[in-house]
Amino acid sequence: MNFVKRAGLSLWSRKGRTLITLCTFLIISVMVLAGVLIDDATAQARNAAERSVGAEVDLEMDLTGQNAAGGLVAPQISATVVDELGASPLVQKYTYSMFDRGVVKGGTKLVTGGVDASATGMGQDGTPTIGVLDSALLPDFRSGNFKLLSGRHLTAADKDKHLLLIEERLARKNGLRTGDRVTLGANGGKATADFTVAGVFRDPRPSSEPEPEHLVDPANMLYASIGGFARLNGAADGPPQVRKATFLLQDADDLGRFKKEADRIAGSALDGFRLDANDKAIRQMTGPLDSIGSTAAVAMWLIGIAGAAVLVLLVNLAVKQRRKEYGVLLAMGERKWKLIAQQALEIVAVAALAVGLSSLFTQSLTQSASRSLLGREAAEARHRLDSWQPPAPGSTGIDQGIDPDEKPVENADPIDEITVRLAPAALATVGGVGLGLGLLATAVPAASVLRLSPRTILTKGK
Known part of the structure; x- marks a missing residue:
């Protein structure tokens, strides 16, 4: 009788031991497969988060340096320098912005009944205006928080034009549509300029909720083409001076190269600024994923190691119980390698059955478990973000013990669900693990088989 047939008969005749081995392999297979599925699902969710955020680098004021001290003027950088950085082959797109006050004229009225304009220093007709190179790259538009209802975004081609984006409540109050003109006055002096409405957007925040950075009614916020707005406010003799810039890189791996290139191009012009990759948003979104991923990995390794130890003990015990059987077979001329092959075949057959069974229900089981674990981790992460309190107006927060780097990133909610597929x-990985464990479990007691002597076994039972 060949050893393959003997292996089948042995498994069938020793149903109890076969069932114990199958259950052991099944537990290992389920845990390993669940770990692999969670690892794949978290990797896909992390990649999706990185794609949604993009390879973004922000140029902003360095709050940790000397400019964080009170009383110092916020640093500015020439738009010409930023244009040189944006011309780098490492950059896909870029934008920059400047903030100033505009005064609406010509019968245009601001939205009232919300934030008191006089309390913010804007005056009755003053409204915050942000000059921007490319409005589509603003965080609120990129995240989908702001929605462009009509018209188009401001682009780099509009840099020196007189164009505006206005909020729908301001447009509705004044009957403004795309193509209409709005007269803006300078922050100081009597200069005025006519701006054409390029688009109307929606800011979901109510008028009673002040815009967090400038503490004004969000319905009155204007976005203007930066060149035209800068000239209105007295920058006719040179390029605009900006305080913020955003660069979208071709590849997130180019961050280090871009920082070196920025230091080479801009030099001392970057004093008071810092270049930060927008990986904070990714970390904020993927924090719960890292937690359940590490938990699944630890559980997988612990179960795998413990299961391997149990399998070795089971096989070793089986060899001892079958010594007389092996002695008879050896006395009949059976070769020792066939006995080892029979034992390995029995283990591998049980392992294959366990892997097949685990594939039937592990996906749904893992999906349910990950939903519960990830939901709890995401809820805790969201609670920490919601409990963060901003510093008092006019303060960086450093003197209050508030780290500005801990400020939550808007529209970067922690991921609370993954899709397990x-x-x-994944099956190939689990099959390889099962095969490896089976061979390992067989290899350990194989030495006992090689030392067997049929005469000693049959005469002394040892």
Whole structure:
């Protein structure tokens, strides 16, 4: 009788031991497969988060340096320098902005009944205006928080034009539509200029909720083409001076190269600024993923190691119980390698059955478990973000013990759900682990088989 047939008969005749081995392999297979599925699902969710955020680098004031001290003027950088940085082949798109006050004229009225304009220093007709190179790259538009209802975004091609984006409540109050003109006055002096409405957008915040950075009614916020707005406010003799810039890199791996290139191009012009990759948003979104990923990995390793130890003990015990059987077979001329092959075949057959059974229900089980674990981790992360309190107006927060780097990133909610999919590669991984454990469990007691002597076994039972 060949050893393959003997292996089948042995498994069938020793149903109790076979069932114990199958259950052990099944637990290992489920845990390993669940770990692989969670790892794949978290990797896909992390990649999706990185794509949604983009390879973004922000040029902003360095709050940790000397400019964080009170009383110092916020640093500014020439738009010409930023244009040189944006011309780098490492950059896909870029934008920059400046903030100033505009005065609406010509019968245009601001939205009232919300934030008191006089309390913010804007005056009755004053409204905050942000000159921007490319409005589509503003964080609120990129995240989908702001929605462009009509018209188009301001682009780099509009840099020296007189164009505006206005909020829908301001447009509705004044009957303004795309193509209409709004007269703006300078922050100081009597200069005025006519700006054409390029688009109307929606800011979901109510008028009673002040815009967090400038503490004004969000319905009155204007976005203007930066060149035209800068000239209105007295920058006719040179390029605009900006305080913020955003660069979208071709590849997130180019961050280090871009920082070196920025230091080479801008030099001392970057004093008071810092270049920060927008990986904070990614960390904020993927924090719960890292937590459940590490938990699944630890559980997978612990179960795998413990299961391997149990399998070795089971096989070793089986060899001892079958010594007389092996002695008879050896006395009949059976070769020792066939006995080892029979034992390995029995283990591998049980392992294959366990892997097949685990594939039937592990996906749904893992999806349910990950939803529960990830939901709890995401809820805790969201609670920490919601409990963060901003510093008092006019303060950086450093003197209050508030780290500005801990400020939550808007529109970067922690991921609270992943999609688990059973792929052939995952089954192949689990099958490889099962095969490896089976061979390892067989290899340990194989030495006992090689030392067997049929005469000693049959005469002394040892």
